[in-house]
Amino acid sequence: MKTRQVDRYIGWLLGLCLASFLFVGFFLTGQALAQTQQRNLYVGCEGEDVARLQNTLNLKGYYCGPADQKFGVKTQKAVLALQQENACRVDGIVGPETRRALDAYQPRLLFEGCTGADVTRLQETLKERGYLTGDADGKFGPETRKAVLAFQKANSLEADAIVGPLTRQALAQYKETHSSVVSSRGGSEPMRYIQVLDMKATGYCPCNQCNYPWGGRPSALGLPLGRGIAAVDPTVIKLGTRLYVEGYGEAIAADTGGAIKGNRIDLCFDTHSEALDWGIQNVKVYVLPD
Ligand SMILES: [Zn+2]
The missing domain is CATH 1.10.101.10 (PGBD-like superfamily/PGBD)
Known part of the structure; x- marks a missing residue:
């Protein structure tokens, strides 16, 4: 009688082991599949x-x-x-x-004296942004140094003429101004938009309290947190969409949040007190053309 009970117990244990193996196996296979399931991207792809x-x-x-x-x-x-x-x-x-x-690929720091394809790319971007007029020759000389300094000053970065992560991030952040949009904070209606949404808007800031447990991290789209960043439900507003928020101004849908579902939007401010001042407001959110 006793041995039969032990047998049953061992059988049960073996079954449990087998089940765990199968479970772990399926889980790993699933992960591997998810990794390979990223589609190829090329000209014409969207999403x-x-x-x-x-x-x-x-x-x-x-x-x-x-x-x-x-x-x-x-x-x-x-x-x-x-x-x-x-x-x-x-x-x-x-x-x-x-x-x-x-x-x-890990980009290196770029400063006067550097040469290479990464310098050429930097110069092309500086030219495009209107900071450099000379040729993009791949040589970080005095002209490029001047352009980087001017760009850093204009973007409230430490003006050290060294292109590191923060300067790269700022160079990548395009805030094109559209003359057709009334960008005053007064809340006037923009002249050109694709869609208007009635949304409940809260405020947040880059601080730890507002971003627990993600303090210090950039937005979901990798942009630094600050005024002009909005957290949205990506199923309602696609990440990367440019917005005009009544009473707030222009924003880019660049972040997400656990509580931000449906017609909720979380507007980023530079300081915690500004975020608190905003409180909760029902606003019109205009989806702008690209
Ligand atoms: Zn805060």
Whole structure:
């Protein structure tokens, strides 16, 4: 009688082990599948995965313009440069090999005296942003130094003429002004928009209290937190969308939040007291054209 009970117990244990093995096996296979299931991206592709790619390219110094979710010629140019410089097949298509190269690529600090393709990319971006007039020759000389200093000063960065993560991030952050949009904080209606949403808006700031447990991290789209960043439900407003929020001004949908579901929007302010001052307001949110 007793031995039969022990047998049953051992059988039960073996069954449990088998079940755990199967479970872990399925789990790992599932993860591997999820990793390989990323689709290839190329000219014409659209979507959040394109925006994520664009953000990563920008933050690594392969500047490709605003993360607009559309894989256009600028994104292709950045991808081609990445492939060329990192010994990938140069086809402009982002597949596993190019993704690995992008993941592995760590941009270096750039300063006067540096030369290389990364300097050329920096110079092209500075030219595009109106800070550099000379040729993009891949040589970080006095003109490039002057341009970087001017850019850093204009963007409230430490003006040290060294291009590191913060300057790269700022270079990647395009805040184009559209003359058709009334950007005063008065809450006037913009003249051109795609859609108007009635939303309940709260405020937050970059502090730990507002971002627990993600304090110190950039927004979901990789942009630094501050005024102009809005957290949204990505199923309601696509990340990367430009918005005009009544009483707040222009914002980019660049963040998400656990409580931000449906017609809720969380507006980022530079300071905690500004966020508190905002409180909770029902506002009209205008979805702007790209
Ligand atoms: Zn705060």
